[in-house]
Amino acid sequence: MEGKMLAAYFDVPGGPENLYIKEVAKPVPKEGEVLVKVQASALNRADLLQRRGKYSPPPGASEIVGLEAAGTVVGFGPGADGFWKVGDPVMALLPGGGNAQYVSVPLGQLMPIPSGMKTTEAAAIPEAWLTAFQLLHLVGKVQKGETVLIHAGASGVGTAAIQLCRLAGAVPIVTAGSSEKLQITKKLGAAAGFNYKEEDFGTKCLEFTNNVGVDVILDCIGATHWQKNLQCLNTDGRWVVYGLMGSGEINGDLLSKLLWKRGSILGSLLRSRTSKYKAELVKAFTEKALPYFSPGGPIQLQPIVDSVFPLDKIPDAHQRMEDNKNTGKIVLQIPQ
Ligand SMILES: NC(=O)c1ccc[n+]([C@@H]2O[C@H](COP(=O)([O-])OP(=O)(O)OC[C@H]3O[C@@H](n4cnc5c(N)ncnc54)[C@H](OP(=O)(O)O)[C@@H]3O)[C@@H](O)[C@H]2O)c1
Known part of the structure; x- marks a missing residue:
């Protein structure tokens, strides 16, 4: 598995049953990117559209579905070290690639996981x-x-x-x-x-x-x-x-x-915005909203997790969202 990872994949656009787990190349972080080992990811409506062939990832983004992830820092591309340490728990806003064991993330799209929060909750936050x-x-x-x-x-x-x-x-x-x-x-x-x-x-x-x-x-x-x-x-x-x-x-x-x-x-669409815009948004959210996810404040924010599916049950997870059954987020647990 050196240089390889597991990811959710589909070969042809269609229903949830087209999704399966495939061994693919592990991403290599580019300039200004951080490599994250993903523990949990979550579903978004855009994933359903992408799977049906109606929402292509923006240019340069991974073909793998998944707009958010939570996990730990495991490596750095050129110029991306010095901000996070290996092992730091992080959550990330992504243009794609989140439903996989590893994802490479522009530095400005990472946030710390609020202390004490599980990765299955943190994965429900970014998008x-x-x-x-x-x-x-x-x-x-x-x-x-x-x-x-x-x-x-x-x-x-x-x-x-x-x-x-x-x-x-x-x-x-x-x-x-x-x-x-x-x-x-x-x-x-x-x-x-x-x-x-x-x-x-x-x-x-x-x-x-x-x-x-x-x-x-x-x-x-x-x-x-x-x-x-x-x-x-x-x-x-x-x-x-x-x-x-x-x-x-x-x-x-x-x-x-x-x-x-x-x-x-x-x-408004978020996915197609520039990295600079996303970094500014992430910074504003980190300063103004993220502190309220930690317990003890006057206002408590909480990610609402509807359900957690193991990655290999991703067709069932997609079906649940397509059936409008979820309240809050459907989370995927990624095999380690
Ligand atoms: N522009 C952006 O940047 C951006 C980013 C993220 C998400 N989005 C959009 O935000 C929306 C919510 O996304 P999500 O991932 O949070 O969705 P979600 O958790 O899957 O929830 C969607 C809910 O919308 C309701 N719904 C579905 N079709 C409907 C219809 N035709 N009329 C009325 N209600 C309907 C259903 O609940 P009920 O049981 O209440 O009907 C469904 O459970 C989606 O449209 C998504 O594309 C946009």
């Missing part, structure tokens, strides 16, 4: 929490006291966004597809929650805000929710589109409704 942090602060520019409507409130990103809203002094309200999921979002800090399958969330959000409307919408659904989103958006509201699970094809008078509200639509 979902950095996305939620970025959407709220860098894109949506949420202010203290504002109301934020978070769709898919029980998703990996949603469960992080609820908690980060509370940390920012904003008021999170959510939608989700079942009462069980809504209950969990309430425990995490959601001030209200609506089952979008049974309730008119547009009207409910207006009622909740005394007809003022919500200041920010974190929207990973798109077309199926657009009318209700505009119905409940406050004047000068920011509608942040970061996923299209309910399609991107809209027929209707979206622009005039948006104009009358003086609303903004802001699109």
Whole structure:
């Protein structure tokens, strides 16, 4: 196995059953990269799209799925030593390559694992929490006291966004597809929650805000929710589109409704951002949010782990996400 490692792989795009464990070349860290021995990784919706051949990794990124990992530092590329020591526990934001025994990570995309936290919890942090942090602060520019409507409130990103809203002094309200999921979002800090399958969330959000409307919408659904989103958006509201699970094809008078509200639509993708942007995001998150994952503070942030699958059960893990069964993150345990 010298120079080799195990990784999740698929030869042709398709369903979860196409995934299998393959022996592949171990990555060699390039300039400014750190080699990490991965103990746990986690799933993201982007993995499902990639497996179906609908989301290619950005240029230069690994073909192996996996946008995040937690493990220990085992080596350094040129110019990357001096910041971390061999054996340091780290978690990483990745453009790909996380569902494997080793991954090479640009220095700026590594964070320390909060002390006492298991790697199966730490692996649930990077992609979902950095996305939620970025959407709220860098894109949506949420202010203290504002109301934020978070769709898919029980998703990996949603469960992080609820908690980060509370940390920012904003008021999170959510939608989700079942009462069980809504209950969990309430425990995490959601001030209200609506089952979008049974309730008119547009009207409910207006009622909740005394007809003022919500200041920010974190929207990973798109077309199926657009009318209700505009119905409940406050004047000068920011509608942040970061996923299209309910399609991107809209027929209707979206622009005039948006104009009358003086609303903004802001699109955001994290994976395709530059290394410099990601490093700045990681730095801001490390300073402003990461300390709250350690116990004892006035506000406690916690990664929500739905389930842990061994790497060779990755088809089952993908199936669970595809069936919308998870609340929080689906984690993969990597063989050592
Ligand atoms: N732009 C970015 O940078 C970025 C980064 C990370 C993730 N994302 C996006 O963020 C979203 C959440 O990702 P995740 O990994 O956290 O997801 P996740 O944990 O798998 O949760 C997704 C949940 O969304 C709900 N959902 C699925 N299809 C839906 C539909 N058509 N209408 C309404 N709700 C639907 C389901 O919950 P219910 O039971 O409540 O319906 C599902 O469990 C995805 O769209 C993903 O692509 C974007």
